[in-house]
Amino acid sequence: MADWILLALVGSATYLLLQKSVARLSKVPWRILWLVMMMPPLIWVLGRQVFQYEMPPLLMLGLFLASYFTSMTLVRRGRLRPPTAGSQPGAENTSPVAGSDRESLLEAEEEKEDSAADLASATLVHTPISEVPREKLNHCFPWNVFYLQSVEYRPQAIICRGNLRADPTEAYERVQRNVENTFGKRFLVVLQEGFAGKPFFALVPNPAARRSLTRQQEWPLLALGLLLFTFWTTLTAGAQAAGVGPDRLLHLPSLLKGLPYAVGILAILGSHEGIRYWVARRHGIKTSLPYFIPVPFVLGTFGAFIELKEPVPNRKVLFDIAIAGPLAGSLVALAMLLLGLSFSAPGDPPAVPEGQPTPISFHRIDPRLSVLLAILARMVLGDQLQPGQVIDLHPLAFAGWLGLVVIAFNLVPVGQLDGGHIVHAVYGQQMGANVGRVARWLVLLLALTVQPWLLLWALLLFVISSADEPALNDVTELDEGRDLLGLGMLTLLVLILLPVPPFLQSWLALA
Incomplete structure (x- = not known):
C-alpha cells in the first residue's frame, strides 16, 4: 500500500510541475512527457506489488536513464523559441566563430537570455515592445556606466548588449533608475551574465504594472x-x-x-x-x-x-x-x-x-x-x-x-x-x-x-x-x-x- 501511495505522490507532483513549466516551453504534449518520466517508478511498483519481483538496482538505473534522456530529448526537440524580430543595426555578432560552433554559442547565449525573460512570461503584459524607441533606450544607459552596443527586440524582452564600465551594483541602480524615469513601472530591469561571463541587460514587462490597481488578497x-x-x-x-x-x-x-x-x-x-x-x-x-x-x-x-x-x-x-x-x-x-x-x-x-x-x-x-x-x-x-x-x-x-x-x-x-x-x-x-x-x-x-x-x-x-x-x-x-x-x-x-x-x-x- 505504501508503494502505491508514494507512486501517487510522485505522479501528482510530476504532473503539476510539467503542467506549469514544460507545457509553455515545448511543442511536445506534456502528458506524453509525464508518461515517459513515470515509467521507471510505475514498473518498479508493479514489479513489487503485482509480480512480487524486486528489480535489481542496475536494471532500475538503466530504465531511469532511458526515461530521463528520452524526456530531455523530447523537450529539446520540441522547444518553443520565439523569433528575434526588429533587431537594430549593429546587433550582429562579429566574433570570429564560424559554422556550427557559432550557432552553438549563440544558442547557449539565447538560453541565458530566455531565462531572464522568463521572469515575467507567466503574466506577460501584452504591449508592443518592438515600438519602444531606440533613442529612449540610449538615454537609459550612460556610456560611462554601460556602453550600449546593440538592442534586440524579442516578444518577451528587450535585450541590451554592451560593455559594463562600472561596478555592477552602481550600474544596475543607475540604469534601473533611468528606465523607471523614462518608462515608469512598465519594465523590470534584469542584469545577468551572458555567454563567457559578459553581462547584459534585459527589460522585461513588469507584471505589477498590469495588476497595479488590484490588490492581491491574503488568506x-x-x-x-x-x-x-x-x-x-x-x-x-x-x-x-x-x-x-x-x-x-x-x-x-x-x-x-x-x-x-x-x-x-x-x-x-x-x-x-x-x-x-x-x-x-x-x-x-x-x-x-x-x-x-x-x-x-x-x-x-x-x-x-x-x-x-x-x-x-x-x-x-x-x-x-x-x-x-x-x-x-x-x-x-x-x-x-x-x-x-x-x-x-x-x-x-x-x-x-x-x-x-x-x-x-x-x-x-x-x-x-x-x-x-x-x-x-x-x-x-x-x-x-x-x-x-x-x-x-x-x-x-x-x-x-x-x-x-x-x-x-x-x-x-x-x-x-x-x-x-x-x-x-x-x-x-x-x-x-x-x-x-x-x-x-x-x-x-x-x-x-x-x-x-x-x-x-x-x-x-x-x-x-x-x-x-x-x-x-x-x-x-x-x-x-x-x-x-x-x-x-x-x-x-x-x-x-x-x-x-x-x-x-x-x-x-x-x-
Whole structure:
C-alpha cells in the first residue's frame, strides 16, 4: 500500500510541475512527457506489488536513464523559441566563430537570455515592445556606466548588449533608475551574465504594472485553518508512533502521547518558514503567509511553504532568504534532537535476514544511518550506546531527526530548492545550474547504493529544473561571510545524508 501511495505522490507532483513549466516551453504534449518520466517508478511498483519481483538496482538505473534522456530529448526537440524580430543595426555578432560552433554559442547565449525573460512570461503584459524607441533606450544607459552596443527586440524582452564600465551594483541602480524615469513601472530591469561571463541587460514587462490597481488578497483564515489541521494530523501521527491504536485516537489522554512529536515538527517547520517570511519582508519583498500542508497518514505533514510575489532584487537578498529557513530550522531541529536523545535509550536491533539493512522506523534507528546522527548520539548517550545497537528514539528526538532530514532535502543544490538558491547566489546562475545537474546524479547514486530511503527524493529531483530563476541584479557577487555560511550549510547537508564510513564507525565505536 505504501508503494502505491508514494507512486501517487510522485505522479501528482510530476504532473503539476510539467503542467506549469514544460507545457509553455515545448511543442511536445506534456502528458506524453509525464508518461515517459513515470515509467521507471510505475514498473518498479508493479514489479513489487503485482509480480512480487524486486528489480535489481542496475536494471532500475538503466530504465531511469532511458526515461530521463528520452524526456530531455523530447523537450529539446520540441522547444518553443520565439523569433528575434526588429533587431537594430549593429546587433550582429562579429566574433570570429564560424559554422556550427557559432550557432552553438549563440544558442547557449539565447538560453541565458530566455531565462531572464522568463521572469515575467507567466503574466506577460501584452504591449508592443518592438515600438519602444531606440533613442529612449540610449538615454537609459550612460556610456560611462554601460556602453550600449546593440538592442534586440524579442516578444518577451528587450535585450541590451554592451560593455559594463562600472561596478555592477552602481550600474544596475543607475540604469534601473533611468528606465523607471523614462518608462515608469512598465519594465523590470534584469542584469545577468551572458555567454563567457559578459553581462547584459534585459527589460522585461513588469507584471505589477498590469495588476497595479488590484490588490492581491491574503488568506489568513486559510493559513490558520491549515495550521490547526496540521497540528491534528501530526498529533495523531505522533500518537500512533507512540503505540496508540486507531480506535484510541479520540481518547484525549492517549492522543496527547503524540504531543511531543506534533509540537516538535511544527516548531521546526514554523521556524523554517517564519524566518523566511520575516527576512523577505525585511528586504521589502511581498510574500504570502506561511501555509502548512497536512496529510492524514504517515508523518502527518508534507511541510510548509511561502510564495514570493515579487522578483528578488539581487543575489545577496536571494542568499539571505534561502539561508534563513534552513539555518533557523536546523538550529531548532538540532536542539530537539539533542534533548530527545537524552530521553532515548539504546537497544538491540530487530531481527532481519543476513545481509539486509536495519529497517528505518519511528522507534528504532541505526545511528550509522547518518554521520551527524552518529556523532550526536555518541555525545549524548556516551558509553550507553554499544557497538551494533540501535536507538529507540523518543518522539521529540524523532521529530528533530525528521526535521533535519527535511531540511537536508531542501538543501540539495537543485533549481528552486533552498540549496539551489544558495549555490546560485554564491557561484552565479550558470554555475548553480551545473552544480544542480551533478547533484541530482550524486543523490541518485547514493540512493541506489547505500541509502535506499533516499530513492523517492532522488527521483523527484529529476522533475525539478536544475536552473534557478535569475535575480534582477544577478551579477553582483556576495561577501566572504555569506560565502562561508553557504558552504557551511552545504556541509550540513552532507553530514545528514551520508552514512557513517567504516573508519568513522571504528572511531565512534559503533561497529
